[in-house]
Amino acid sequence: MITDLAQAIMTRFNETPAGDALRAVLTGGLWFTQAKPDQAFPYAVFRWDGSNIDEICGGQNQRLETATITVEVFSNNDDGGTEVFDAVEKFMDHFDWCELTYPSDIxxxxxxxxxxxxxxxxxxxxxxxxxxxxxxxxxxxxxxxxxxxxxxxxxxxxxxxxxxxxxxxxxxxxxxxxxxxxxxxxxxxxxxxxxxxxxxxxxxxxxxxxxxxxxxxxxxxxxxxxxxxxxxxHRYSHIAFKRNSIVNRGKLDNIWMIEIEYEAMFSH
CATH class of the missing domain: 2.60.120.260 (Galactose-binding domain-like)
Structure with missing residues (x-):
């Protein structure tokens, strides 16, 4: 389910005019973190490198009714972060809300x-x-x-x-x-x-x-x-997710970072 959500985000990302601009300044990729406080791993982490999504740790089969997805954008671009921030904000303009319906057989x-x-x-x-x-x-x-x-x-x-x-x-x-x-x-x-x-x-x-x-x-x-x-x-599951806010933006060890928080709502 989480992988489907991450893939949907990336599909929408690829459809936006800001996608190419944002990809051009990415060096660490996009990271998705899924809060799972009751699990062995507190987060399931996914990384997108521009074409593929890889699970870094945690489990992807957790059936959650609500979730918060955090997108962290990293860049080594040495322009003070302006290009990264501009690209992300253009991306967010196209991605305030998105929905996904997919088969979910039990x-x-x-x-x-x-x-x-x-x-x-x-x-x-x-x-x-x-x-x-x-x-x-x-x-x-x-x-x-x-x-x-x-x-x-x-x-x-x-x-x-x-x-x-x-x-x-x-x-x-x-x-x-x-x-x-x-x-x-x-x-x-x-x-x-x-x-x-x-x-x-x-x-x-x-x-x-x-x-x-x-x-x-x-x-x-x-x-x-x-x-x-x-x-x-034989049923269908529905995911709707919206952008909540920019959680953080700043520089750490010469790497510019922006965190964008999304709220995901699951229904069957």
Missing amino acids: LGDELVTNGDFAVENIGSEWTYNTPWFWQTAGDSYARIDGPAGLGNLVQTLAITSGKLYRVSFDVSTSESAPIPLSGLLGGESFNAANGSNSVDVTCGSTDLDIIFRGGANAGKYIGLNNISVKELD
Whole structure:
């Protein structure tokens, strides 16, 4: 979240006419400090060098409702700081207020049991019919061999009609695309491809099963592993931030510095 905010500030910064002037006098970059008094690091610090944002210390996953972002501008420019101050003030004229809306998906608990097929008897959690079987060579996984015909691999889950779920799973096969494997969750179908898969499915019925089904035209084996189903709360988070004040301006060890304070407000 903090990284998104810093990136948004930099995006807006790059759009301002004062951006080039300010970049020209920067030698230390822009530094963002995020107050976190209850954490191991009192601040999460980010530095922008004109193109990239790097986290210096602290954590960036803290979910905060309010925050104060301080931008510190440093320069070794030897003109008494005038050029730095002028550039910053022009920048601030274009940046009194900015807003950012971005996706913020929240995943629930894992609903699949033995999705990695670590337990040898896959029938203990899964129901299945030939030609599905448990493969022990290398990492354990479920496998279906063609051309034996249709075969279902099924598990009943605690899912609810009308809710959205994220389904992920890994497929390994030498079958050419489209591969003869498909899935159902709560009666809603989804496709499978070779490699890592992630699909969002809205359950459309009272059917509580996740089903993987091999196609009758399968000519080679298909391996299936790391099956996961989690409820997905698909929402958007909103950030609004405004300039409060110039906290400090002055010279320290021949380096001119300006601190600009921004207040950030988060909502969901």
